[in-house]
Amino acid sequence: MAPETDELSADLVETINRRHLIRTPLEPADLLFVFGTRHGVAEFVAAIAELWRGGYFRWALVTGGPTLGDPEDEASVLSRRMVRAGVPREVILLERQATNTGENVTFSLPILEQRIGLANVGSLIAVGKLHTSARYLMTLQRHWPAVRKMLVAVNYHDHPAEAWHEHPQLRADVLREWRKIEPYKAAGFIVDLP
Template identity: 30%
Template sequence: MTDHIRQQALTLWEYHHLNHSLTKADAILVLCSHDLRVAQRGAELFLEGWAPLLIFSGGLGVITRHMWSEPEAELFARIALDMGVPAQQILIENQSSNTGENVLFTKQLLEQHQLEIERFIVVQKPYMERRSFATFKKVWPGKDVLVTSPQDSFDTYLSQYTNPALTPDDVISIMVGDLQRIQLYPEKGFQIPQPIPTEVWAAYEALIQAGYDRHLATS
């Protein structure tokens, strides 16, 4: 990776972060994916006492359906159990295949359990904080939500990535695709709008020119 590419990718990385300061919540909602570090972050927050309920949401998505045979949420929940989270404090939603479904199906799950949750801490990959927030506020308006992620720097995240099936270049391509979705999805009704600064869009276009376009939405 050249210094120029790294700088453009870092611009996107920083934009995707919301840098929310955490406060105690009613539930921690972990949006599952290919990144097992997210499961660890969710479990750590529970064990630190940020909320009394830990929810894992995720079936098999675009990436993980080619990697695993079991739902993401089941795998993530086992990680939390191994870290000491009591089973009775965990809820699992294992049918969703995208971020919007993560939120919608979790809403339905909580309704089935007759649980009224007003304040959430959402845990997601570092480069999906902003899109997760925008999606949550569209699908479930009126709830308080803070978003966090594994507390790694950009370089540390890429060098210590927990899934060897994805290279640093793959991660950058995913970040590019997520920025495109932030721009496109409000018109489709999937997310609330998010401002995209000129320098962030310029970095996005530079990365596409450099070939980081493998995870762009096709429609």
């Protein structure tokens, strides 16, 4: 694959758009599964609040632990801002230890089982960064295949998602994540979507 500084072929851009920067139709779900972040927090919260106002979820699970240089966990930062944006505190569940996408899911499943019961979750909407789109759903598919999955990919760059390859930082982020897919599949961290 081309380094971030090389020209990308139109075929590769199209392949990444189709296979990695996936979009799913949205409809109301039992659960909003928020993958933690330190980047684009305002944009994440705006998207989550809009989904809440639209009646798209009953429960929200926010996952993410502390990151280097900041002892406060991502889940607490996001959930506090979600409450300020109008999402009721009582519908938010927190997972505060995860340090990677696999842990986001595996550490959250016992919390969901204890609080609402996994059998009561037939569908979810995952919320995560645009450049990691496919990997969120592929990780969920690996650890929780039974649930129906949708995705809201948050683009916190001031640049159109479809023109990701024209923005230096977004291009670097997308290509870095794209390159992880095959090694992560080989390692068993993720699986293909049905």
